[in-house]
Amino acid sequence: MSNESNENENGECFSSPQDETQLKAFGLEESSEEICDNNCLLPDVTVVKSNKSTSLTSQSERELRESQPLLKRMDPDVVSINNVFADDPEFTSIVKEAETAIEAAIYPERISKGSSGSYFVRNCQLKRIGVFKPKDEEPYGRLNPKWTKWMHKLCCPCCFGRSCLVPNQGYLSEAGASLVDQKLQLNIVPKTKVIKLASKTFNYTAIDRAKARTKQNLSERYPNLGRRFNRIGLPTKVGSFQLYVHGYEDASVMLRQFMDNPLPESVQREFQLQFERLVVLDYIIRNTDRNHDNWLIKYNKPDEKKGSESWNQKKEPSVKIAAIDNGLAFPFKHPDEWRAYPYHWAWLPYSKVPFSKEIKDLILPQLSDMNYVQELCDEMYELFKTDKGFDRNLYEKQMSVMRGQILNLTQALKEDKSPAQLVQMPAVLVERCRETPGGNHKKRIRVMADQFTQRFQNRAPFFSWC
Ligand SMILES: Nc1ncnc2c1ncn2[C@@H]1O[C@H](COP(=O)(O)OP(=O)(O)OP(=O)(O)O)[C@@H](O)[C@H]1O
């Protein structure tokens, strides 16, 4: 074993026996995997799937396979997140700006309001460029810095927990909402993707901080040893990164303003169209947390001054909605226990107006196409499966809810309903069942086909208004 190299051909890191003794002496007895990726204290395990199509030919291959553990780390390709999005160089460069700023000690700052660890990320010019929400600091994540959620969970689980959601996957829900938004060209969710960041302003365990300090000290005193560490410093955290939108105000504030000073007619119409996009998004993803603090409005007022010089530069009034905080969506069942998690927009007067021709023209052709819906589900699969705790069954259930919502929505659009009428429609699930045509399971050649069944949910939540 050469002292020079610290990676074998499988890309696994290892240290020489000499280094290991040194590490032990410093109380940093790390497994080779920890040196590779100090993000995990315990290795993540997954069941090794048997692959019958791959026949092991040679004796050596068979021996190699037999010597492998039945439980192995997840395929790194499946879970690797490298902050590079080949199809989106613009987003990649914004994330790069965030990383550069952190290196220059411009650390993300925790958002004071909110119930979890969410951070405003800035660039080197100190401009806010994104909102990062680490997975482990989510409302019920293990490192949520805000204790109120824990108290809620402890003292009153019936009222505060969301039993219909896959736990601790809010960051995927944020990215998933953005995916739906982009796919349907709604353009109301600030672009959101899953990335990894480390910053000393994030919430870490004392052990993580101590380990990072020790590694830092070690690598300063013993540079050779330091080179063995794949990463010095605090471990990176996986989370959602949403682009920051400037000039927006919480909807709760703006809606009050609109009550006092109604919008001019042309802007009113624009607002209604934007509002419908919010309804479509929330309904499809079955958002369980759409209150008026979780969407933003930007209103560029008409120019008051009517000076002769500025007539040609006169700013047209405009209004735009941003749907933020989408971390509590994509339930695997319709809410059926204590609370109904209604969409708060359903009580607004805008909700009583039937869906416009514009939204129908945009949405109906897309959602009436089964292949399109399947494509959307497949893209959600690619996103959701990156989570280490991904469960295929739960994913299928999430998609059953989403397909049910899409079914109701298309029906409502075709029947000229309003958002208020849409939310009154009975909750439906469209479940996929893989069946053999003809039902003969003993046929030698089977043709597998996807079939869907529709099922209404009868059980209603105890409180329908909250
Ligand atoms: N993309 C964004 N652009 C601009 N401002 C944002 C953005 N995302 C969040 N904010 C601001 O940060 C505040 C908190 O964000 P958010 O609601 O997403 O956090 P949170 O921690 O999930 O809070 P909670 O779950 O309690 O609602 C928002 O009210 C909004 O003012």
Ligand SMILES: [Mg+2]
């Ligand atoms: Mg919020």
